[in-house]
Amino acid sequence: DSGVTQTxxxxxxxxxxxxxxxxxxRSGDLSVYxxxxxxxxxxxxxxxxxxxxxxxxxxxxxxxxAQQFPDLHSELNLSSLELGDxxxxxxxxxxxxxxxxxxxxxxxxxxxTRLLVL
Amino acid sequence: AQKITQTQPGxxxxxxxxxxxxxxxxxxxxxxxxFWYKQPSSGEMIFLIYQGSYDEQNATExxxxxxxxxxxxxxxxxxxxxQLGDSAMYFCAMRERPGNQFYFGTGTSLTVIP
Numbered sequence: 001d002s003g004v005t006q007t008x009x010x011x012x013x014x015x016x017x018x019x020x021x022x023x024x025x026r027s028g029d030l031s032v033y034x035x036x037x038x039x040x041x042x043x044x045x046x047x048x049x050x051x052x053x054x055x056x057x058x059x060x061x062x063x064x065x066a067q068q069f070p071d072l073h074s075e076l077n078l079s080s081l082e083l084g085d086x087x088x089x090x091x092x093x094x095x096x097x098x099x100x101x102x103x104x105x106x107x108x109x110x111x112x113t114r115l116l117v118l
Numbered sequence: 119a120q121k122i123t124q125t126q127p128g129x130x131x132x133x134x135x136x137x138x139x140x141x142x143x144x145x146x147x148x149x150x151x152x153f154w155y156k157q158p159s160s161g162e163m164i165f166l167i168y169q170g171s172y173d174e175q176n177a178t179e180x181x182x183x184x185x186x187x188x189x190x191x192x193x194x195x196x197x198x199x200x201q202l203g204d205s206a207m208y209f210c211a212m213r214e215r216p217g218n219q220f221y222f223g224t225g226t227s228l229t230v231i232p
Contacts, residue, residue: 002159002162002164033220035220041224042222042223042224042225043209043225044222045219045220045221045222048219056219060221075136088161090163092163093212105221106153106168108165109155109159109162109163109164109165110162111160111162112161112162114161
């Protein structure tokens, strides 16, 4: 158990709908990262928040948005869902923003939310 | 260009034998970190081992070791004394500066044969 929690574990919805995925980082971790894992794209970085502020954006679609709240939990909002959005969505956390030279700080992953869009 | 390349989609190893999973990376940064994660069929991503670009010695964590060849830009994972529970997907990842984005390879599926 990494200490990172994600809800829900599974989500089935229809095209055009909107869903919210929730992540609680490990106690003491200030950074939250979101990743999408699909069969054809592999594991793709979406977005990084540190202590409530957006730090980096990856291959995140405009239909997707995220935020990190004062209690450090984070939510990933996916709207106007398409069949291709079906994937496993991971949240990961780390203590800092991990930018220090030679930092061996790793990211600890949650169990993921498996999204199926029908 | 791919940041992380894992050329072995699938590997088989006999129980108790050692196995090497290949990973090459591409970066122009001098400071970066290399990570290996294990993903069992249950889906969670488990951190295994880390190697920093300035580390002079190869990283080791129990049965896992990292064969780091900086000039060749390779960071191969070596699993010694394979166990049935080692059957999983293995991902190589890199973090480079600036920013903190992790780049992942496409993974290698390892099957340990009894």
